[in-house]
């Protein structure tokens with residue numbers, strides 16, 4: 001198996017506390033992962049490490065075959081697509097939507113080059129269509145709703161044709177229709193063999209896209225369970241992760257969960 005991500009005994013210490021502790025996690029090429037866990041479980045921390053934006057205090061991390069600490073992360077980052085709320089805050093409110101996407105080709109936030117290739121613009125345009133926000137291409141980023149911003153940032157994350165796609169809570173704050181629309185688009189990615197290996201962070205099993213192959217459950221910075229989605233998204237592991245008795249149901253290829261007792 002070609003490994004896209006390998007974490008071994010990863011621990012991150014900040015301000016004297018462990019954000020994540022002793023995490024082992026391996027992702028193979030073509031796999032579609034979700035990371036689930038309650039607030040503060042360490043999901044974003046692990047995603048930031050996978051994105052090479054954070055380094056572990058202890059343990060080893062390899063991303064796309066390169067070990068962190070031994071590789072120039074600026075060479076690695078174009079191979080990784082990241083969409084997160086954090087990034088949304090870094091984008092200038094004045095930036096045009098099409099520029100938010102096209103500038104990813106050069107790995108920066110904020111447009112400063114005078115010229116981009118016609119091919120870059122065509123690709124950005126196509127990705128905005130894929131995400132259902134092509135009509136917003138001339139708007140300023142700051143005028144978009146949070147759901148619209150999220151879609152634009154996914155288009156941006158795909159701009160460099162990454163080998164690993166990392167999505168941090170892409171459905172957060174979406175209304176029901178927008179969430180379902182986004183999930184349908186993400187399911188299309190999952191079904192596309194040419195789409196990159198992916199990791200999606202969420203709090204809700206209802207937000208697990210059809211086609212997800214694996215799940216990682218976290219609680220208190222530690223792995224509760226990791227493996228094929230059908231084995232991990234079950235009553236026992238999910239109840240442990242969220243700290244209350246939960247019943248998980250699989251409805252078709254989607255999941256729902258509710259508290260019991």
Ligand SMILES: Nc1ncnc2c1ncn2[C@@H]1O[C@H](COP(=O)(O)OP(=O)(O)OP(=O)(O)O)[C@@H](O)[C@H]1O
Pocket residue numbers: 014015017018019037038039040041042043044045046203
């Ligand atoms: N710089 C820091 N110093 C101390 N603690 C931190 C720091 N950054 C994050 N933490 C803590 O680490 C824990 C894990 O944070 P992280 O953002 O990874 O969790 P999460 O699972 O993504 O949470 P959420 O679902 O709320 O977004 C949290 O308890 C957070 O308060």
